[in-house]
Amino acid sequence: MTFNPFKEKGVSKDEFFINWNNMYPKSYDKNEVDPYTRLRVILMNGTEYESNWFLHQFSRHCSNNELRRDLALVRRNEQQQQKKIACLKPIDETILETTIGYEQLAVDLTAHLARTEPNEYVKQVLDFALLEDFDHLYRYSDLLENDAGIHAEKLVGNYTEIMPGRPTIAEHRHPNDDVRFWVDYKSADPRTKLHISIITAAEQQTMNYYMNLGCFYHNDYGRKLFQEIAMIEEQHVSSYGSLMDTTTSWLECLLLHEYTECYLYYSCMHDETHPKIKKIWEAHLDQELGHLHLAAKLLEKYENRGWEDVFTCGGDFPEILKLESNKDYIRDIIANTVRNTSNKEEITPLVNLPEEHDYFKYQSIVNTPLRSVPSHDVISNYIKKHGQDYRYQDEAHPIKELNNRKKDNIDVGRVPGK
Numbered sequence: 001m002t003f004n005p006f007k008e009k010g011v012s013k014d015e016f017f018i019n020w021n022n023m024y025p026k027s028y029d030k031n032e033v034d035p036y037t038r039l040r041v042i043l044m045n046g047t048e049y050e051s052n053w054f055l056h057q058f059s060r061h062c063s064n065n066e067l068r069r070d071l072a073l074v075r076r077n078e079q080q081q082q083k084k085i086a087c088l089k090p091i092d093e094t095i096l097e098t099t100i101g102y103e104q105l106a107v108d109l110t111a112h113l114a115r116t117e118p119n120e121y122v123k124q125v126l127d128f129a130l131l132e133d134f135d136h137l138y139r140y141s142d143l144l145e146n147d148a149g150i151h152a153e154k155l156v157g158n159y160t161e162i163m164p165g166r167p168t169i170a171e172h173r174h175p176n177d178d179v180r181f182w183v184d185y186k187s188a189d190p191r192t193k194l195h196i197s198i199i200t201a202a203e204q205q206t207m208n209y210y211m212n213l214g215c216f217y218h219n220d221y222g223r224k225l226f227q228e229i230a231m232i233e234e235q236h237v238s239s240y241g242s243l244m245d246t247t248t249s250w251l252e253c254l255l256l257h258e259y260t261e262c263y264l265y266y267s268c269m270h271d272e273t274h275p276k277i278k279k280i281w282e283a284h285l286d287q288e289l290g291h292l293h294l295a296a297k298l299l300e301k302y303e304n305r306g307w308e309d310v311f312t313c314g315g316d317f318p319e320i321l322k323l324e325s326n327k328d329y330i331r332d333i334i335a336n337t338v339r340n341t342s343n344k345e346e347i348t349p350l351v352n353l354p355e356e357h358d359y360f361k362y363q364s365i366v367n368t369p370l371r372s373v374p375s376h377d378v379i380s381n382y383i384k385k386h387g388q389d390y391r392y393q394d395e396a397h398p399i400k401e402l403n404n405r406k407k408d409n410i411d412v413g414r415v416p417g418k
Contacts, residue, residue: 005262010289016077027090035157036323039105046205048082106133111326113195134165145390153392159325162392164402168375170413174358177342178238185245197260200240207233224374258292267320335398379408
């Protein structure tokens, strides 16, 4: 059954706002909640963050106060939605437990988008970062088990394996190599436009979370690990954000943002297993439909363009976004691309880089001495204390060099030929 948000009514702008009681829902129980419910909460919180930052930037680049008031109206409701979603997280969920959710979302969301992405270049970019977030999940999980005695497989519900991906130490690239070719939205498949918007917002939220909360971790090992991985998240946001069509107008971007939010709430509504949270997704979808119709009216008023000019395929939603286990897909990507890196806009095997490449120059600065690299230090110290690293995997690692649990490999993906 197709769903076209432009043909659905939604609520009027007079019905956008809610009171304080409705803005503070009952939190989920972290010990009973389905892991993918937790991930949907993180996903939609990040989506609302992105909407708010975009609307502020739009307003700061707009000289028409009548239009800025419309933006403020939508932004206020987006803020209320974000506050409501954020409070679904329970008080007793720690910074690091939430972090496991962030990284599991990055893994299974990216894998889903990559598996369904029609643009081969965009798929390559997704697969590339997928292995890096997969490794982050492993590093944080070892920290969690070491510091709190909590096995992360309980948090991820056994849906996602926990083992090395592309080692984090190998992920540090020169900024020149995290800028991608932008995608022409005029000819792009609607799924591609949605995927770029969704993954950019999700990774941006992770970056912001680590930037702001990592320093509140209770020991130096954790603070340093958050610091290092936050730098990789900056690279991911740069990479994904640069895929966006640079020729779209502010009002066209507004329409794309609202369309994306409608699509995600619609997907969450159909995929949610928690009855009370499902009702929140339904209510927010109705509000976002109102935002979408307002955005369409603004596009017509100020640019004399209909929504059909942006969504030339008719506006129907593609198949819903579904969070699910991607173990086999991830293993395949590890087996075939773990030694890839980036050369300007292109993803390429590390062995293809010349010795004087910026990658090696940057590595020699940030990763010297090797023993001071936090992501390596966390695993090495865990092994010293426990005899082997902490993992949750169904079978042997697909890369022989990464199968040794008694030594943290820092050469794969970083040293040519290793």
